[in-house]
Amino acid sequence: MLTSGAIDCDIHPGVPGIKTLLPYMSAHWQSAFIERGMDGFDPASYPPNAPISCRADWRVSGGKPGTDFAQLQRQALDHFGTRFAICNPLYGGPMAVSETMGAAICSATNDWIAAEWLARDPRLRASIVVPAQAPHLAVEEIERLASDQRFVQILLPAAAEMPYGKRYYWPIYQAAEKYDLPIGLHTGSLFRHAPTSNGWPSQYLHDYVAAHQVFEDQLLSLIYEGALTKFDRLRLVFLESGVTWLPGFLWRANKTWRGVRPEVPWVKAAPAELVRHHVRLTMQPLDAPPDAADLGFVLDQLGSDDMLLFATDYPHWQFDGDAALPAGIDAGLVRKMMVDNPLATYARLGK
C-alpha cells in the first residue's frame, strides 16, 4: 500500500463516555459525576450519527465511532501500514464551562489514552488534551505529562474564549516550546461562542463549511499580537482545516502588512514567511479543486514543501477505500507528507 510506513497525524479514538474516565479521576470528581448523573461530553462538531462522523465501514457496532480498540488497530493502523498514528481524542474536557471540571476531564482523558491505547500498541502516540478555558491549568497538565515521550503534541480546539494570540495564552506556548511539543489546533471551539464572525448559523452545514474561517483569525491573532515573534520555536499544527484556503489568505495578509506594518513593528517578517516557519497542516480533509490535475498547482502556492502532514482523520468520513492520499500530489511531496514532515514537526517521534 502507498501509505506503508506513513505517520498518520490525526486519528480519533472515541471516548465512550464519562464512565470510562471515572477510574482516572479523583474521588471528588468520581462522586461529582456520579451524583450529578452527568454524561454526554461529546463536542457538537461531530454528532455521532452524522455520516461525516464515521465512515460506514468504520462504524463500531453498538458503540460510538472510534471506541473499539481492536477495530481501530486493524482499520487505521494495520490496513494503511501506519508507522505511527497520533491520537486526538475529541471530548468535552477542553470545553467544559467549569475550569476545574474541564481540567479533571482532560487529565482523565490523557491517563485513559495512555493506559488503554498507548500502552497497548507501540505505534500509537497522543496529544495532551488541555483545558483551553483555563491556560494556567493547561500548563499544569502539560507539566504533568511532558516527560512521557508518547505524548507528542498539545491539543486545543481551534477557537476558545479569545483569539489565541492574546497574552492570556502565552504560558501554554512557553510550555510547548520548553517541552518540544507542537500545538495542534483542531477544528472546533468551546461551542458557546458564535462559530462564525458573523453570528450563529442555523444549519450544521453552515457551521461545518465555515469552520476553516477561525483558523485565519487565529493566525492573524498569533502573528499580529506577536506570539509568533516571541515564541520562535513554536509549531502549530492545523488539524482538519481543509488546507487550500491558505494561499489566498497569505496573499492578503502579506499585501496588507506591507502597508500597515508600523502598527505591528514586532512583526519583522512577512506573514507568509512566519506561517511557513510555524504552521503545519494535516491533509484530511482536503478541499481540493474539482480536477485533480490542478491540485499540485494549488499546493505550490503555499510556497513550501514542509507544511503538509499526512492524516487519515480516522474514523471521520473524508475519503473512501484506501484513497487517503488525494490524487494529484507529486511523489516527492507525498513522501515528505507521510514521513519527513511529521518527523520534523514532532521531534518526539524520532526519539
Added chain:
Amino acid sequence: MTRHVVAAVRDLPPGGRKLFSVRGRPIAVFNLEGQFYGLLNRCPHQGGSLCEGLLTGLVLADTPGEYRMERAGEIIRCPWHGWEFDIRTGQSWCEPDKIAVRQFPVQATSGQALVQGPYVAETIAVSVEEHYIVVEI
C-alpha cells in the same frame, strides 16, 4: 552623466522635499539635514507619487507591544498603499533586497564650481554666489 541644476539650496530647506522633472523623469528630492537624496517619484508597487507621501520615521520594536520611533524624517510612506521607503537608500522596508525605488545622485554644489561646467540648468539661472541642488542623470 549630466549635471542638472534644479533649484537653489535655499529653496529646499532641511526636512523639505520637492518634485522636479529632469530630462522628462519625475524626481523627488529630499533634504535630510543638509544632505540631498533623489528618488524616482514612482513607487515600485503601482506607481504612487512618493513625494506626496507621509514623511515619517521607522517604527520599530524589540518585543511585542513596544513601539519605538527611530530615524525620524528619513522614511517616506507611499500615499497609495503605505509601503515604506528609506530615503537614504531607496530600499523598501518590507523587502529591501527585492523592492527599491531607483535613486539618483543629488549634490549641493556652489555656483562657483558649477560655472566651470558642464551643466544643464533649464529653469534657473546660475550665479557664482549661490549654492545649487544638482541632480545627476
